[in-house]
Amino acid sequence: MARQERGQRTRHCILMAAAELFDERGYDSASTTDILARAGLTRGALYHHFPSKEAIALALLDAHVEALQVEDQPVKLQSVIDLTLRFAQRLQRDPVLRASVRLSVEQSSFSSPRVGYEQSMEVILGLLRQAETQGETLPGIxxxxxxSFIVGAYTGIQTMAQAYSNRADLLSRVSSLWQFLLPGLATPGLVGRLRTTPPSAA
Known part of the structure; x- marks a missing residue:
């Protein structure tokens, strides 16, 4: 058991070091030598867990999927809003998720499978269809x-927040996004009842 725990700790250490470097420099500018130096590990330890830098990047993409956990709420449009707000909060503090997002959007030698986009659209589409069934959305949408528009707009906003404030203002930008978006999506009686700030700030 002790050996297994050490192996898990080593794997986690490699992923954290790679995530920090990919987030700071991008995929192409972070070498396995840099990752080893940041993690304080030997090359043998790295290759025991990951055969290549690309394999590390693929493992980091899993964080995007993990961040798409939906809190079950009776109003499904609120679930969509809260999902984007929680994702934003995690982006502000989690280097693994930030690296995953950068790997998805950055043009580099890493051929990202764009898992994050596909999973995001799948989760949001499911919630929107539930909202439609419950009569929360305007007809004909x-x-x-x-x-697709929500995921694209969110991607653009988080990229701008990264460029202008290192994502310090990301939550306010996401809140503004929903304030503009909801009148064209939600039924008039529901718009004023939907919260566009994080639950903790409500």
Missing amino acids: DMNEAA
Whole structure:
């Protein structure tokens, strides 16, 4: 058991070191030598867990999927809003998720499978369809188009927040996004009842 725990700690250490470097420098500018130096490990330890830098990057993409956990709420549009706010909060503090997002959006030698985009759209589309069934959305909306737009707009906003404030203002930008978006998505009676700030600030 002790050996297994050491192995898990080593793997986690490699992922954290790589995540910090990918987030700071990008995939192409972070070498396995840099990752080993940051982690304080030998090359043998790294290759025991990951055969290549690309394999580390693929493992980091799993963080994007893990961050898409949905809190079950009766109002499904609120679930969508809270999902984006919680994702923003985690982006502000979690280097693994930040690295995952950068790997998804950055043009580099790493051929990202774009898992984050696909999973995000799948989760949001499911919630939008539930909202539609419950009468929360305006009639005639193409939910596939709406999900794609939300993910695209969110991607742009978080990229701007990274450029301008290192994501310090990301939550306020996400809140503004929903304030502009909701009148074209939610039924008039529901718009004023939806919270666009994090639950902890409500």
